[in-house]
Amino acid sequence: MAITSPENKLWWTEKVGRAELVWITIAFLWGVFMFAMMVWWHLEGNQNLSNEVYRVVPETFEEKTVAFTEKYTVREEADIPVVKPDPGSDIYMLSRLWEWWPILELKKGQTYRLHLSSMDWQHGFSLQPVNINIQVHPGLEHVVTLTPTQSGEFSVVCNEFCGVGHHTMVGRIHVID
Amino acid sequence: MSVAAETGIIGGIAAKFRTCPATGLKIDIAAQNLIKANAVVAIVFLAVGGLFGLLVALTRWPAVKILDPDLFYLVLTAHGLDVLLVWIIFFEMAVLYFASAIILNCRLATPRIAWLAFILMLVGAVLANVTVLQGESSVMFTSYVPLKAAPNFYLSLIVFAVGALLGCFVFLGTLVIAKDEKTYEGSIPLVTFGALVACIIAIFTLASGAVILIPTWLWSLGYIAHIDTVMYKLVWWAMGHSSQQINMAAQVAIWYAIPAILMGAKPLSEKVSRMAFLMYILFLQLASAHHMLVEPGLSSEWKVFNTSYAIYLAVLGSMIHGFSIPGAMEAAQRANGYTNGVFEWLRRAPWGNPAFAGMFLSLVLFGFLGGISGVVLGTEQINIMLHNTMYVPGHFHATVVAGTSLAFMALTYLVVPLIFQREIIWPRLAKWQPYLFGMGAAGISLFMMGAGTLGVARRHADISFSDATLSFDYPPAAFLMLGLNGMAGILAAIGGGLFVVIIVFSVLFGKKVDASNIVEALGPMPQKRVSDAVHKHGDSGTFHLPGTYILVATFFSAFVLYYFVNWKYLSELWQLG
């Protein structure tokens, strides 16, 4: 029994049943397949998170974001600047208690280099309803290459707990055709 | 009571024993008292933490929403601490002492240190609750820096961890004593081996906890200026996720133990089951990376290797247990005479025994809901769709609530007659308890996973964003999911409450157990129908186990299907590169 010592003290040399061996083989191969799937998706898939990351002082990142915003602002929405950058360019969005700033207006099918960082605590970039979720840290500048494939109005919800105002933290990305 | 208290002087150390009326084995009184104390405190914190959980579920139910955001975040922090850490680890201490001193028929090493461990854990647990309820430490269970809690928050966890670490050493010491005093021959029983695996993982877990929590405590006191946020998270999860891997090993040990006690089930192959456990020792803890898949700063190589537990070798271990546990049951039942058809062995299993029902539901719900969702969620790229959504708590409620908690409850139905020496009061009510709790827990998991698939953020006080500057609405189905989650939460709370009440009343007022009623006290067991058993098959080693083959084939099909469905969803996302 499982609650007593093995009756056969030399249990290592006991024969294993055939069905069990078949199952172990299937399970092992399935594991290898699932592992290969992740590797293959890096080579052939279109949804991989970029590894381009830099250490950055929050104030420096804020300066870069402000300069970017001033350059490309086209209008305001709820007192937040709406920024329409050149297709294919570097774009910035910062997070702080409790907002995503600025609002971005992107073109469908164009590829952007989105720079993300936090001014204070950790935040969670959760693009809805697309459902892309990326963790945002203070002191780290994460450059994510992003190509919108749908047009419309999208929201950035914070999905990392960041204090009492966490549930009011919503940002915006517009995608135009 | 047949407490034939006997004083054995072994190696110059006196230990008091009683004789177990069921097995005739010696039971160390010190181990027995420690198991009682740890189990009782565990259940008290299950009640407290469960109540907090009910408040969380009711707040997420849009039509009910009983807590305002401040209180919601406070209660959510307390819920995580009490059930993920306190209930689970106290109960695991009871399991470790049971699997060593009781199963090995041996005295417990250094009972005084075990009591010190108990007191430290209790002080830590109470201090953690008091600190969180004071309101300055609503930082969630994970307390990601630079969110700062009161210094006592970190201190309480350190004290708790030190206590638990001492408990692990007592377990290891008991193994040494059992070997020296030759209370067993050859290798330790498989269940004790599983407990050893839990203990090994616990030591890694608690050491990682100390490495990160001590500097964080000093930081909260102002002695350290800066803690790197990703570094914190990396090491914190070596504790936070591995602590749930302790559960994994402990619950697998329980899945082997209960069929052994009730049906006389024997592992199909000691070698295969122990190798599966070895995969846990080596690779299970790597899955801490599941929480780091969308963090900046770690390479894809690190992510892919660690998130896959080294090419899914630890998953292989679980899939092996998923075969050998039902297989052992089927073989035992067939040997007991239940040989008709493919599933008579399962149909005629003791479903009215809460220990069996709880164990089997735990196995099935863990495998189908928790296991599959865990592997999918932990796939590097698929995690982009699910990170920090309600899918995450959905997944771990399937593993920790429907899996671990239910397994621990099932074992408790045997610990009460064997260790507390009391009959379960209200057996007819107890019969239904695992089903109520299991259904509730399954509902919580499924509906939260559903909401997560629709993008709903976890740890969020108001998913209607009523106070936000920019508005956003999740799809209406998400609100439905959270309503259903609230209802399932009520069901689980009823099942959990029933468990607490039944066990507390049984311990206080249950009929005393002695040699005359010990067998009935363990609950209904399968009757042996030996007459026709012997001829149909050879010895148990060559059993044909068609029922088990069908069960694992069903599991595997569900796994493969669900895995590919998620890749399909992923391929429709915006392009990221």
Next chain:
Amino acid sequence: MAKETIESDSTDKSEPIPPMQRLLDNHFLLLFIGVVVPTVLYTLWGVMELSQIPISQ
């Protein structure tokens, strides 16, 4: 593992215990590898990568 860990008093006199079984019976060796393997593969590898993140321009 030392030779004497092979049960001298056990009933099996002739057949030696295979190395894998001896590993699985050696609880403290298992503890050692169970702590070292994740510490190296998860924690140290991760810390190494995090400490090599370049500075932003």
